[in-house]
Every structure is written in structure tokens, then in C-alpha cells.
Amino acid sequence: xxxxxxxxxxxxxxxxxxxxxxxxxxxxxxxxxxxxxxxxxxxxxxxxxxxxxxxxxxxxxxxxxxxxxxxxxxxxxxxxxxxxxxxxxxxxxxxxxxxxxxxxxxxxxxxxxxxxxxxxxxxxxxxxxxxxxxxxxxxxxxxxxxxxxxxxxxxxxxxxxxxxxxxxxxxxxxxxxxxxxxxxxxxxxxxxxxxxxxxxxxxxxxxxxxxxxxxxxxxxxxxxxxxxxxxxxxxxxxxxxxxxxxxxxxxx
Ligand code: NAP
Numbered sequence: 361x362x363x364x365x366x367x368x369x370x371x372x373x374x375x376x377x378x379x380x381x382x383x384x385x386x387x388x389x390x391x392x393x394x395x396x397x398x399x400x401x402x403x404x405x406x407x408x409x410x411x412x413x414x415x416x417x418x419x420x421x422x423x424x425x426x427x428x429x430x431x432x433x434x435x436x437x438x439x440x441x442x443x444x445x446x447x448x449x450x451x452x453x454x455x456x457x458x459x460x461x462x463x464x465x466x467x468x469x470x471x472x473x474x475x476x477x478x479x480x481x482x483x484x485x486x487x488x489x490x491x492x493x494x495x496x497x498x499x500x501x502x503x504x505x506x507x508x509x510x511x512x513x514x515x516x517x518x519x520x521x522x523x524x525x526x527x528x529x530x531x532x533x534x535x536x537x538x539x540x541x542x543x544x545x546x547x548x549x550x551x552x553x554x555x556x557x558x559x560x561x562x563x564x565x566x567x568x569x570x571x572x573x574x575x576x577x578x579x580x581x582x583x584x585x586x587x588x589x590x591x592x593x594x595x596x597x598x599x600x601x602x603x604x605x606x607x608x609x610x611x612x
Contacts, residue, residue: 362390370394373452375404377552381580387411398424425478448486451502475520496539503544532600541599548606550578573608
């Protein structure tokens with residue numbers, strides 16, 4: 361028996377990058393997946409096809425996680441198609457560069473809207489659905505080590521992830537009596553479009569590698585494997601936790 365057989369998961373921002381890695385890792389364990397992105401994208405249909413080839417099932421739902429009506433529709437489409445929602449992975453995110461002295465108000469708001477308000481909205485409507493079902497659930501937030509330690513030049517991003525890390529603990533307490541666990545994963549440097557320009561710049565790449573003791577950057581599968589672990593029935597006593605998956609960055 362596959363370890364997530366019979367489960368239904370929404371993975372936000374799963375047409376590429378870490379979200380795609382999580383969606384595929386879930387599908388390999390028999391989980392049905394709602395693939396999401398904020399715009400119509402061929403990548404998303406490719407992920408749906410890949411999941412079907414793995415013997416599981418998936419649909420693609422377009423929703424901007426920072427828009428309440430679109431988030432409500434995301435949950436509705438999930439329940440219409442698969443009858444329930446067991447797991448929500450709040451993965452969708454953007455990285456807006458800028459230190460406090462250069463960042464505009466508009467950029468700050470855009471960063472917070474997607475990375476923090478998006479997590480709030482998706483969690484709100486997912487938890488309401490899970491409580492209605494009465495069988496518990498799993499919320500997994502993809503935060504960042506930038507929510508634990510500072511990174512120069514990305515102040516709004518760090519603040520948004522610090523918010524996700526703390527929101528995780530608070531929602532875990534609110535949801536404990538319902539059997540809904542709420543945890544975060546804090547990735548280090550993972551090879552995706554988000555880190556592409558950093559990894560193409562040799563001095564930056566060298567600095568990032570020097571700070572990653574295991575001697576390699578992470579892959580989306582590394583985060584997918586951690587998400588599977590938190591999604592398992594056997595992980596029901598783990599809640600309010602921030603699972604660092606960073607190749608040792610924050611252990612130094
Ligand atoms: P990515 O490759 O840039 O992918 C971001 C994903 O989020 C895309 O699927 C994107 O969809 C989606 N997205 C963006 N805005 C959205 C919105 N408003 N509504 C719905 N979906 C939206 O980034 P990634 O590296 O995979 O990052 C995924 C998560 O991991 C983020 O929360 C990021 O902060 C976190 N993280 C990444 C790293 C890293 O090193 N890569 C480290 C720590 C934490 P579109 O394709 O439609 O734009």
C-alpha cells in the first residue's frame with residue numbers, strides 16, 4: 361500500500377519548482393493532487409499528465425492565492441472533483457528583492473500578499489473544509505530559512521517568511537483539537553527558477569555553497585520527501601514544528 365493512498369492534496373504553485381517536486385512526491389505515494397498556479401500554464405498540464413502516468417489522479421486549478429474569491433474556488437473545485445481535502449501545502453511564493461531603504465510600498469505589499477496573506481487565505485478555507493469533514497488533516501507551509509535567520513537585501517521576503525513560521529505555530533494551536541496538524545518546512549538553497557539568477561552568478565554561487573555544509577544544493581525532491589513525511593498519518597503527533605531542510609546552513 362502506498363503511504364498516501366486515498367488522500368487528496370492541494371499544492372499551491374505546483375506547476376514548477378518545489379511545488380512540482382511536492383506534487384510528484386505525493387503522487388508517487390498514491391495521493392490525488394490539485395495542481396495550482398496563478399495563471400493558465402502548459403507546465404501545470406504537464407504535471408497533471410505526469411501524475412496520471414504515475415497511476416494517481418490530478419486536476420489543474422488556476423487561482424491566485426492572494427485573492428480570496430479565487431482561493432474559495434480552489435477549495436470548491438477540489439471538493440467537487442474528489443469529494444474532500446486532506447492535505448494543503450502552502451507553497452506558492454515569490455521573492456521580491458530590496459533592502460528596507462530601497463523597497464517600495466508596492467513591492468512590500470506584493471511580497472506580503474502572495475507569501476503571507478496567501479498562506480492565511482488558503483489555510484482559512486482549507487481548515488474550514490477539514491473541520492466540516494471531521495477527520496483531521498494536514499497543513500504544510502513552505503517557509504524558508506530566511507524566516508529564521510537574516511539574509512541581506514531581501515527584507516520583505518525575510519519578513520514574509522518569518523510571518524509564515526510564526527503563523528504555523530499559532531494555527532497549530534487553533535487546529536490541534538480537530539486533529540489537523542500544521543507544520544512548516546524551511547528550505548535552504550534549492551535549485552529552481554527562484555534561485556536561477558543567484559546560481560548563475562559565480563561569486564554568489566560560491567558563497568551559497570560555502571554556507572551549505574553538505575556540499576550540494578537541494579533539489580525539489582528533497583522538499584517533496586520532507587512534505588510526504590509530514591503528510592503521513594504516522595506524523596499525527598508532530599504539529600507547530602518548523603522542519604529545516606537546508607543541508608546544514610542554519611546548523612553552523
Ligand atoms: P518558483 O520556481 O519561482 O515557483 C514559484 C511557484 O509559485 C510557481 O508555481 C508560481 O506560479 C507560484 N505562484 C507565484 N505567485 C502565485 C500566486 N499569487 N498564486 C498562486 N501561485 C503563485 O519558486 P520555488 O523555488 O519553487 O519556491 C516555492 C516556495 O519555496 C516559495 O514559497 C519559496 O519562497 C520557497 N523557498 C524556496 C527556496 C529556494 O531556494 N528555491 C528556499 C526557501 C524557500 P507561476 O508559474 O504561475 O508563476
